[in-house]
Amino acid sequence: MKVLILGGTHHVGRALVEAALERDDEVSTLNRGLSREPAAGVRALIADRADPESVRRALGDGRWEAVIDTWAWAPRVVREATRLLADRAGHYGYVSSRGVHRWPWPSGADERAPLVDGDPGSIDDADYAAAKRGGELAVIESFGERALLARAGMILGPYEDVGRIPWWLRRLEKGGRVLAPAPANTPLQYLDVRDLAIWMLQSAERGLGGAFTVTGPPGAITLGELLTTALEVTGFGTELVWAEPDLLIRHGLPLGMELGLRMPDGSAPSGMHDADVSAALAEGLTARPLRETLADTWAWLQAEGDPTPRPDAPSPDTWLDAAAEQRLLDQLSHS
Known part of the structure; x- marks a missing residue:
């Protein structure tokens, strides 16, 4: 054409x-x-x-x-x-x-x-x-x-400039222990x-x-599969520490909002990751494997560096305060 x-x-x-x-x-x-x-x-x-x-x-x-x-x-x-x-x-x-x-x-x-x-x-x-x-x-x-x-x-996928997977990949790259918003079996679309x-x-x-x-088929992957696959394709030795939403809220950590799993008030939105996409699938829409998406996104980041965020995208430190994360990690390790 x-x-x-x-x-x-x-x-x-x-x-x-x-x-x-x-x-x-x-x-x-x-x-x-x-x-x-x-x-x-x-x-x-x-x-x-x-x-x-x-x-x-x-x-x-x-x-x-x-x-x-x-x-x-x-x-x-x-x-x-x-x-x-x-x-x-x-x-x-x-x-x-x-x-x-x-x-x-x-x-x-x-x-x-x-x-x-x-x-x-x-x-x-x-x-x-x-x-x-x-x-x-x-x-x-x-x-x-x-x-x-x-x-x-x-x-x-590659070229993302809205602060989702590139942000997570850079965070996992740092290694050590990092918080993840439980439950790991939360479906993603x-x-x-x-x-x-x-x-x-x-x-x-x-x-x-x-x-x-x-968008992709509902129920195809979970948050746990997303993050563990990211660790597998990158080879990072990072440990995921899953924290329940109410605990994250009490510590002022909005983890999960970056993937549409939480609202600012801490509630879990309905309809975000279970859309009916049967019409688009019937018209030929296909979805490649998660592993390919993550591997190619990481390869792009390594080759070109972090993209300039969109003007309307949250700043990189929106989702996580490092000091607050460490305090909660310390609390969880002694509980």
């Missing part, structure tokens, strides 16, 4: 570019050109997404079979792009989020769960859920049935970023439209 990727330098965008090149697609990217040199074989269009005239100039008279948009902020930016491209692209894929569903998420929810309100013309990005929903509505306005809304859950990218490109090629919950 002839593909235009709006973004293309970080996390999902970078995975999309690499997956498209592996398919021998003809790839163009549109971004500010500030973060990374474009991959070999990519036509780089330079523009500020927040400046419609800049985008218009960069697009020129280009036409594409598919567009994939990774924008995560003000919905009006998505609307401007979709209006420019409505008659020049056959299909528009938008990387959305399960966050567009109204909270609290029902257990076992699918695409029919209630949605938040969104305004496709809004310039406000303070409310992530409303911004993503506004982006969805903007895409539907211009592309209708030619629009694919990929409502992603937790996205892991996630998708490797490369599997998301492949599915979106294949779906664009088929002209698939509609909204889909896009």
Whole structure:
């Protein structure tokens, strides 16, 4: 296909570019050109997404079979792009989020769960859920049935810049004893970023439209499997010390929030890791083994170093105060 990727330098965008090149697609990217040199074989269009005239100039008279948009902020930016491209692209894929569903998420929810309100013309990005929903509505306005809304859950794998697995890998790398949020058999639901990218490109090629919950199968892995597999693929000799949530709360340690296992008040959210993804699976979504995801993420970190966090990502010290962790570890060793 002839593909235009709006973004293309970080996390999902970078995975999309690499997956498209592996398919021998003809790839163009549109971004500010500030973060990374474009991959070999990519036509780089330079523009500020927040400046419609800049985008218009960069697009020129280009036409594409598919567009994939990774924008995560003000919905009006998505609307401007979709209006420019409505008659020049056959299909528009938008990387959305399960966050567009109204909270609290029902257990076992699918695409029919209630949605938040969104305004496709809004310039406000303070409310992530409303911004993503506004982006969805903007895409539907211009592309209708030619629009694919990929409502992603937790996205892991190489190039992650939101502070989940890279943070855990660097923490485990230090060795010794580290706290982990019990219970170890807590189920996790996630998708490797490369599997998301492949599915979106294949779906664009088929002209698939509609909204889909896009994450891995529920119940496929547990938190204990995630962390022990991370130790296995890295070879770290770190000891995991499992601590119950109420104990972590009393010591002011928000461990578990980074993986969506806890709310700030310490409660365990429902619906976070048991979404019904049968619709996406029926449309060809696949999930690679956990071991591959973790090994490749570690190899990327070793090769390129820690990524620059997204502007809206928590700071690295959000999840753990080292002194508080040590106090609890000392308490547990004497109990």
